[in-house]
Amino acid sequence: MPQSNLSDEYKVLIEENFGCTKILAEGDSWLAYPRQFLFYGAEANITDHLAYHDDLAIFNTASNGDEAVAMLSGEQKFSLIKSLMEFEFDYLLFSGGGNDVVGRYDFDFFIRNKEDGFDWEDCIRKDRVGLKIDQIDSAYRTLCELTTEYSSNPNITIITHTYERLTPIDEGFALFDLIPLGKAWLHPFMVKKNIADPDDQRRIVGFILNEFKNALFGVANDYGVGRVYETERDTNRALFNVVDTWDTVLAGEWRNEIHPTSDGFEKVAQKIYDEQIAE
Secondary structure, three states, X not given: OOHHXXXXXXXXXXXXXXXXXXXXXXXXXXXXXOEOOEOOOOOOOHHHHHOOOOOEEEEXXXXXXXXXXXXXXXXXXXXXXXXXXXXXXXXXXXXXXHHHHHOOOOHHHHEXXXXXXXXXXXXXOHHXXXXXXXXXXXXXXXXXXXXXXXXXXXXXXXXXXXXXXOOOOOOXXXXXXXXXXXXOOOHHHHHHOOOOOHHHHHHHHHHHHHHHHHHHHHHHHHOOOOOOOOOOOOOOOOOEEEEOOOOOOOOOOEOXXXXXXXXXXXXXXXXXXXXXXXX
């Protein structure tokens, strides 16, 4: 939907809900994944579930497949700045980094072919993982700086999450959850690199996602309470907060390899709400 139409709908929403908490949601499929029948079916992402809280008004500009690095550059960066300047949001809910590491030319780039005598850790190109994590870290720090520079509300808070422990399985996007339209994101590359043991697969993915998670908490430490900004920001309010969502989604609550079911996303959304948004 064009952003002008989204803005018009959001204006109506906040007019009808005076005094509500206002949220700008920007990010990837964890904020935008489609319902089972595209526009119908159970809530299918974090923002779907957050929208059921009557005290929230959400301006959702998220899009499936978006990468953190891409969202903080080019036209997407300018679109984000425009949104921050147009409305006084209380929170910026940002979901990014997952696609930066599980994409076809990213995840495959991080792992090497398993040879005789290799354990799971030998299969990881840690130097390349480090390069990507540095890019993501820089993107999040850019997000913090842009937000303090351009947000109409100087005391806006950025909220992000750590995704979840992923188990590689050969299950990708399926239309109506029945008609396969895409390969899995992780599993095919593991098999291609002769990494067939499920435990090895989980450990490799867990290592990469843990590096991402550590980077997020590093940003949170640097943009926490007490940091002085050139704007009129309250130094007693952290700019950037991370909700650790690992171990929130159960084994049977996955719609495919990297997206929870509605029940799984509801748990993630509720944790974000309870820890960061609820008064």
